Each structure stands twice: as structure tokens, then as C-alpha cells.
Amino acid sequence: MNIQHDIQLQPYNSFKTKALAKLFAQPSTITELQEILSSYKTEKKLVIGSGCNLFFTRDFDGLIIKPEIHGIRVLEENADWVEIEAGAAEDWDNFVEFCVSRGYSGVENLSLIPGTVGAAPIQNIGAYGAEVKDVITYVKTVEASSGKIESFSNTACNFSYRNSIFKQTRKFVVTSSVF
Structure with missing residues (x-):
């Protein structure tokens, strides 16, 4: 389980707005996703996809989860x-x-x-x-x-x-x- 800290969100939203995520995770399996959700129960969470409908106006003080479950x-x-x-x-x-x-x-x-x-x-x-x-x-x-x-x-x-x-x-x- 790889959790990154203070990640710039510009690459993760189509408007390319600058904002930081306190925590950022990209689980590639369901098990990884479950582990992240279990380990960070008290954190505010936002699940994102490609960022097409996201416009960050400020930093996100929580965990952003960008699932990377492909296939x-x-x-x-x-x-x-x-x-x-x-x-x-x-x-x-x-x-x-x-x-x-x-x-x-x-x-x-x-x-x-x-x-x-x-x-x-x-x-x-x-x-x-x-x-x-x-x-x-x-x-x-x-x-x-x-x-x-x-x-x-x-x-x-x-x-x-x-x-x-x-x-x-x-x-x-x-x-x-x-x-």
C-alpha cells in the first residue's frame, strides 16, 4: 500500500488547477483499495477518475483515492x-x-x-x-x-x-x- 503525502493535483484534473492533496493513493487491486479504506477510516476521502469533472479551488485536506483497476x-x-x-x-x-x-x-x-x-x-x-x-x-x-x-x-x-x-x-x- 503506497500512500503519498502532499501531492500536487494539477496532473489529476482536466482544468490543471493547482492544489495539494494531504494524502494520495492509487490502488491497483480491490485488496489494496480495501486496505487503504480500512487504514484511513477517519480521513476525509475523495475518489477520482480521470479528473474530467474536477475543479480544485483549494488544497484537499484528506485522502484522494484514484483507483488504477484496469482490464x-x-x-x-x-x-x-x-x-x-x-x-x-x-x-x-x-x-x-x-x-x-x-x-x-x-x-x-x-x-x-x-x-x-x-x-x-x-x-x-x-x-x-x-x-x-x-x-x-x-x-x-x-x-x-x-x-x-x-x-x-x-x-x-x-x-x-x-x-x-x-x-x-x-x-x-x-x-x-x-x-
């Missing part, structure tokens, strides 16, 4: 459909390109949306009449206070326009999504 894998495929899991840190548009280049339909209208796979269900991203809720089967998370792994079905995600249970409660760290 795209086909879980199951037949002639009619495919099920794909993508890690939270995967670039969203790279995931769309992965699907489109293999002839998997459903996410093509969501191309060129900035951000990560992990942020997509939090914000229920959308464009051109499509939203990520239309293609997500379930979302895997870690509950921040307990470290418990939880999966949410599409219905349990409580999706609405640019909203979800993850945004409403801010209690869960998305680790991957299944489409």
Missing part, C-alpha cells in the same frame, strides 16, 4: 450477445473503441465522452439519446466504510438523468462494470 475482458459471448467486464480505471472511450472494433453494439453512441469506466455509472453518462444505464448489466463496488464488496444490478443502481445510487449516497467505490 477489459469478455466474460461470455454467443451469436446473439456478449458480456464484458471493464475495470474502473479504463478510459471510457478506449472501452467504446474496444467494443466497436470487435463488432459489439450498444455503446457506440457513447463514444468520445471523457472519463473512466468507473465514473460512467456514477454519472450515468449519455449522449445522442443513449445512456450508460441502457448497457450496464451490473456494477461492482467496495463499500467505503466497511470494505465489503457489493454488486449492484442495473435496477439497483437507481439510474436517472446523470444520476445513480453511487452519486446519491457517495458510499461506494466502483471497481468495475459489466456490460
Whole structure:
């Protein structure tokens, strides 16, 4: 578990604003994420993806967690459909390109949306009449206070326009999504 101190946040937000994080972690596994959450229970926390919707106006006196859980894998495929899991840190548009280049339909209208796979269900991203809720089967998370792994079905995600249970409660760290 590597926790950095007094980290400049300029590289981690698209506006390139200058601010410091008291603590900064980039867990690359679910176990590392759970260890960090357990070890820093009393710290104020902010989970970030690629920083596309972040604008720091001051230093962050707490722990910033930037999950680096990568990977795209086909879980199951037949002639009619495919099920794909993508890690939270995967670039969203790279995931769309992965699907489109293999002839998997459903996410093509969501191309060129900035951000990560992990942020997509939090914000229920959308464009051109499509939203990520239309293609997500379930979302895997870690509950921040307990470290418990939880999966949410599409219905349990409580999706609405640019909203979800993850945004409403801010209690869960998305680790991957299944489409």
C-alpha cells in the first residue's frame, strides 16, 4: 500500500488547477483499495477518475483515492450477445473503441465522452439519446466504510438523468462494470 503525502493535483484534473492533496493513493487491486479504506477510516476521502469533472479551488485536506483497476475482458459471448467486464480505471472511450472494433453494439453512441469506466455509472453518462444505464448489466463496488464488496444490478443502481445510487449516497467505490 503506497500512500503519498502532499501531492500536487494539477496532473489529476482536466482544468490543471493547482492544489495539494494531504494524502494520495492509487490502488491497483480491490485488496489494496480495501486496505487503504480500512487504514484511513477517519480521513476525509475523495475518489477520482480521470479528473474530467474536477475543479480544485483549494488544497484537499484528506485522502484522494484514484483507483488504477484496469482490464477489459469478455466474460461470455454467443451469436446473439456478449458480456464484458471493464475495470474502473479504463478510459471510457478506449472501452467504446474496444467494443466497436470487435463488432459489439450498444455503446457506440457513447463514444468520445471523457472519463473512466468507473465514473460512467456514477454519472450515468449519455449522449445522442443513449445512456450508460441502457448497457450496464451490473456494477461492482467496495463499500467505503466497511470494505465489503457489493454488486449492484442495473435496477439497483437507481439510474436517472446523470444520476445513480453511487452519486446519491457517495458510499461506494466502483471497481468495475459489466456490460
